[in-house]
Amino acid sequence: MKVAFIGLGIMGGNMAAHLAKNNVDLTVYNRTPKHFETFGNSNVTIANSVKNAVKDADVVFSMLSTPQVVEAVFFGSNGALSFMKENAIWADCTTVNPSFSSQAFEEAKKHDVKFLDAPVSGSKIPAENGELIFLIGGEAETLNEIQPYLNFMGSKVLHIGEIGKGASFKMLVNMMLAQSMVVFSEAILFGEKMGISKDFLLNTVPNLIVSPPFTKAKAEAVRNDNYEVQFPLEWMHKDLHLAALTAFEMNQPLYMANLAKELYAGANKNGMGRADMSAIYKYLEAKK
The missing domain is CATH 1.10.1040.10 (N-(1-d-carboxylethyl)-l-norvaline Dehydrogenase; domain 2)
Structure with a gap:
């Protein structure tokens, strides 16, 4: 599958790096220009807009700073959801409040996009080492589709329950x-x-x-x-x-x-x- 990763900060940059190292067909995007090492993977693309990052993606991961930033990047007529393919998956790894995850789920549903709240337990060093623990809220079937990519970035995946339970x-x-x-x-x-x-x-x-x-x-x-x-x-x-x-x-x-x-x-x-x-x-x- 084609994968997009939005947000290349302390956590997101390291998480995306593990996808690149494992030869995932990957597109990355950061709101401010940022260097990203492709690790010799010719399938890595650095997008110049959120639209170009997500438009062909089957799976979109996001790791952003706050619920407000997630809303600004994904919601609305110019947000990422407007450009995503029908039945694509959005896994938001940002630490947000549960009610916001429920709101994100509803917004995704309007665009026929499947959603998981997928925050992580772990900080910089576990992210660098691929030892994050993913805390998932959402459908088990959707989780199964992205499990291989989570395994590249982390050491454990816990399915906590329905939407909002990961958050x-x-x-x-x-x-x-x-x-x-x-x-x-x-x-x-x-x-x-x-x-x-x-x-x-x-x-x-x-x-x-x-x-x-x-x-x-x-x-x-x-x-x-x-x-x-x-x-x-x-x-x-x-x-x-x-x-x-x-x-x-x-x-x-x-x-x-x-x-x-x-x-x-x-x-x-x-x-x-x-x-x-x-x-x-x-x-x-x-x-x-």
């Missing part, structure tokens, strides 16, 4: 990730205040049974004061905002997640948005 589960994952990083940062800072060596804390706390495995890598970022971006802090703030919006829609309180959202908002406002989400430690450190 829903991704929201839970990122909500827990954000709060875990705050808890870890607060514990390290408190330990230092009580006179425990920072190196001892960073060597020991990530290996405790109560610590999430990802804190091992984040401990090195804290130790070296090097917050090279793996998952931008500004997008973690965005994801927490989407969780808050969804909780409002569901009339469900999110006490701790909303507190975390305000902390990431403060760090974002203080110029840390393009740093890694682990820079929340640096923000909290300045307030101790």
Whole structure:
């Protein structure tokens, strides 16, 4: 099948690269011109417009920043959906709120395009290594059609349920990730205040049974004061905002997640948005 990939940022660029390396008949497009390595695959085309990217595609993957950007690129008379073939598949890998995925499904249906919400668990390094976990909402039959391409980009595919359920589960994952990083940062800072060596804390706390495995890598970022971006802090703030919006829609309180959202908002406002989400430690450190 002919495949198009829309969005070549930190995640999308690496995901598309795995398709290129596996000799997929691939067209890529980014809203701003961006270098893309074809890896010797003569079937890779770099499109100059979203129309030219999707018009012949059987499958279109998108990995964009926000629901608003997805809407701008795909909806409306000049959006990608208007140029896609009947019965083509659109798999949106963007982290969005579940109600937006439902809206995207309805828009796709107007154009006789099949839709899956297909966000991923994993950041820059898993994307580079082809170790992402895809969280899928939508029809199993549609998922089966694109499974080979997901296998090129990731190590696992979880079919969560109907449309919106992939986005829903991704929201839970990122909500827990954000709060875990705050808890870890607060514990390290408190330990230092009580006179425990920072190196001892960073060597020991990530290996405790109560610590999430990802804190091992984040401990090195804290130790070296090097917050090279793996998952931008500004997008973690965005994801927490989407969780808050969804909780409002569901009339469900999110006490701790909303507190975390305000902390990431403060760090974002203080110029840390393009740093890694682990820079929340640096923000909290300045307030101790």
